[in-house]
Amino acid sequence: MLPHLPGTANTSTPVVVGSAAFVKMQILMPGETAAPGSATGKTGTPTARTAGTAFTIIVNAVDAYWNKVPTVTDMVHIATTDANGVVPADIALANGTMTFTNKVTLKTPVTTTTITVTDVTDGAKTADTSPALTVNVGAFVKLQILLTGETAAPGTTAGKTGTPTAQVAGATINVTVNAVDNVWNVITSATDVVHFASTDVNADLPANTALVGGTINLTATVKTAGSRTITVTDVTNPAKTNNTSGSVTVSAGAFVKLQLLLPGETAAAGTATGKTGTPSVASAGTPLAVTVNAVDAYWNKK
Known part of the structure; x- marks a missing residue:
């Protein structure tokens, strides 16, 4: 009996396989690679993204087996479930x-x-949606200050909504400070000490205070009528960008007393005495020009 001999293999000449009809879209995230002919059309897993940092995506027109169809020049539209996300304009x-x-x-x-x-x-043509993406908070780069009437809105251009509520001199204002990334997300690990200043030089402001969990809630008292702001700066790391509040309209309070100003004295609303300077030396028998103001508890004229 003759021994069994294996049959001789034979390989065809190369077969050119073109793509089939264009039926659907394909979207690839960072971390994903196209894999035509496979069940999902790609391999890999999307890598986590950082809030506020731009990244690259790839869009393909494909057939039923995820082969790219090179003749397609259709316009495509990109959308995201992130209401504040930025996506490119429609393009061919x-x-x-x-x-x-x-x-x-x-x-x-x-x-x-x-x-x-x-x-x-x-x-x-069938749309394509990416897998769920993890988006992490960015680095701590700046501070945010919110006054009564304002609400944090991370991801928006301004980072907040609302307008500071108008106040009467002597009123207490709620002040919230957040450590945030470049798109206003709170950095919960931040514990920096922050400092307050105001265009109302007579305002009672919080002392330097450390953030807890990236935030702090304090109060301030404004005393001088006019349009006033409060600024917060980072004492621990001055390289962090400071932030100035929206303008607060401060009006005079109730009329409670009179103010008398002699020559040489100048009104100074919001100060302890309500004026600066020293009365000029007067000559006996010479009339004095005096000023009388109706003022509130902080010497703001009514």
């Missing part, structure tokens, strides 16, 4: 693809943000 694909280099910025630190691409030119 070139040769079935488009790389958006550092065109996407997410601002809200959560673990559920997604990004979706849709076909604007042909709405029948």
Whole structure:
């Protein structure tokens, strides 16, 4: 009996396999790589993002098996579940693809943000949505100050909503200070000591105070009528950007007393005595020009 001999293998000549019809979109996040022909069309897992830091995404027009269709020039639209996120404007694909280099910025630190691409030119093409992305808070770069009437709004341009509530001289204002990243997310690890100053030089301001969990809630008292602001600076690390509040309109309080000013004296609302200077020497028998003001408890004229 002759021994069994293995059959001789044979390999075909190369077969060119082109993509099939364009049926859907594909979106790739940092950490993902296209894998045409596989079940999901890609490999890898999206890497975590940092709030406020731009990153790159890739969009492809693909067939049912995730092969890129190079003839497609449809307009595509990018959207995100991050209400404050920044995405590129609608744009046409070139040769079935488009790389958006550092065109996407997410601002809200959560673990559920997604990004979706849709076909604007042909709405029948299937959209594609990224896996859930983890967005981490950025580095501590600046301070935020909020007064009565203002509310923090991380991720927005201003970082807050509302307007400082108008006050009467002598009123107590609530002051909140936050350590934040470049898009106003609170840095809960910050414990820096902060300092307060105001355009109301007579205001009662908090002493230097350390943040706890990246924030602090204090009070201040304004005494001088006019448009006033409060500024917070970082004592521990002056390189952190300071922040100045919105303007507070301070009006005079109730009329409670009279003020008499002699020549040489000048009104100084908000100070302890309500005036500066010393009465000029008068000559016997010479009339004096005096000023009388109706003022509130802090010497603001009514």
